[in-house]
Amino acid sequence: MKKEKELYRKFLRSKNLKLTKPRLIIMEAVFENHDHFNVDDLYEQIKKKHKNVSRATIYRTVPLLVESGLIKQSLRCESKDIYEHTYGHENHLHFICINCGKIIESGFNEVANLIDKLAEAKGFKISEYNLGARGLCKNCKKNKE
Amino acid sequence: MKKEKELYRKFLRSKNLKLTKPRLIIMEAVFENHDHFNVDDLYEQIKKKHKNVSRATIYRTVPLLVESGLIKQSLRCESKDIYEHTYGHENHLHFICINCGKIIESGFNEVANLIDKLAEAKGFKISEYNLGARGLCKNCKKNKE
DNA sequence: ACTTTATTGAGAATGAATCTCAAAATCACC
DNA sequence: GGTGATTTTGAGATTCATTCTCAATAAAGT
Ligand SMILES: [Mn+2]
Ligand SMILES: [Mn+2]
Ligand SMILES: [Zn+2]
Ligand SMILES: [Zn+2]
Numbered sequence: 001m002k003k004e005k006e007l008y009r010k011f012l013r014s015k016n017l018k019l020t021k022p023r024l025i026i027m028e029a030v031f032e033n034h035d036h037f038n039v040d041d042l043y044e045q046i047k048k049k050h051k052n053v054s055r056a057t058i059y060r061t062v063p064l065l066v067e068s069g070l071i072k073q074s075l076r077c078e079s080k081d082i083y084e085h086t087y088g089h090e091n092h093l094h095f096i097c098i099n100c101g102k103i104i105e106s107g108f109n110e111v112a113n114l115i116d117k118l119a120e121a122k123g124f125k126i127s128e129y130n131l132g133a134r135g136l137c138k139n140c141k142k143n144k145e
Numbered sequence: 146m147k148k149e150k151e152l153y154r155k156f157l158r159s160k161n162l163k164l165t166k167p168r169l170i171i172m173e174a175v176f177e178n179h180d181h182f183n184v185d186d187l188y189e190q191i192k193k194k195h196k197n198v199s200r201a202t203i204y205r206t207v208p209l210l211v212e213s214g215l216i217k218q219s220l221r222c223e224s225k226d227i228y229e230h231t232y233g234h235e236n237h238l239h240f241i242c243i244n245c246g247k248i249i250e251s252g253f254n255e256v257a258n259l260i261d262k263l264a265e266a267k268g269f270k271i272s273e274y275n276l277g278a279r280g281l282c283k284n285c286k287k288n289k290e
Numbered sequence: 291a292c293t294t295t296a297t298t299g300a301g302a303a304t305g306a307a308t309c310t311c312a313a314a315a316t317c318a319c320c
Numbered sequence: 321g322g323t324g325a326t327t328t329t330g331a332g333a334t335t336c337a338t339t340c341t342c343a344a345t346a347a348a349g350t
Contacts, residue, residue, distance in 0.1 A: 016296090019347085020297065020298080022297085054299045054300070056300075073194055091216055095269045098272065106263045106266070106267055111256060115278060121251070132275045133264060145224070157322070160325085163315080164316085168330085195330090197330075201309090224338080
């Protein structure tokens, strides 16, 4: 069985939650591709194969996936919360193009190490990094010249 | 005249926008304290002194203040956009306590330098940094032990 | 299979943010 | 300091992502 499914199962068990069909379908859909997604994207993707999974259930399941550590809430885009899976996807930071919306991912460790030091100095215990910047991507920068 | 007012006036001029009473009241309210704020906070604060400034006008004015560079959009908290002024307040990063909601500000330059290098490697031109982490503040960490 | 209990789908409700429009204010010009 | 073209405003309506409600359904321990 896929490793993420196993972890999910264990997580649900540990919280006394049932492993239902919708919960499984949603989790599998999340791991079908490697893009950032919002609830509506996920709903449309799932609807193609499974007619009976409601938006409400997706809205209820996504926080479980976050709590399980399989996905994390990422940027916000067009007033929608967006997510990405963390399992099988190294920590990284985001450069978002304010002109075309493109998301560029980049390294992380050096930055995280530095942030760790700053946090430690404040007695702060980090559980989730949130690192990035907005600006112009290579293409859009060129086109503006 | 306060420097920020002068900058604001120039900004509005440059965009052919009028310097109206509500726009001035809102801008002054923003600089009355140094906290992070959301539109509702601002509305309540303004209402104490000025009865006739509407929420709609605040919602319309805040993006102008952002565009002028006097304030910037910051974290999101309790599903509301929150802002802080940048003018007269050095760039910094945020540690947000997931237990009590406290916001701790910390240094910036070292981190920004590092991010600049990463962005440059991707041909990305940064216009706004977004740096921080979520976790437990000193107090909450202690109380959990 | 039975029973308890959690979960679901559908649609209603919420609430932050945006939009509409008639009335009021600004300001360039005299 | 009046006039008039043009913006801006306040109040309320509207939008739309997210959350909630509740009767019907499904999970899983026995
Ligand atoms: Mn990513
Ligand atoms: Mn701050
Ligand atoms: Zn771009
Ligand atoms: Zn705390």
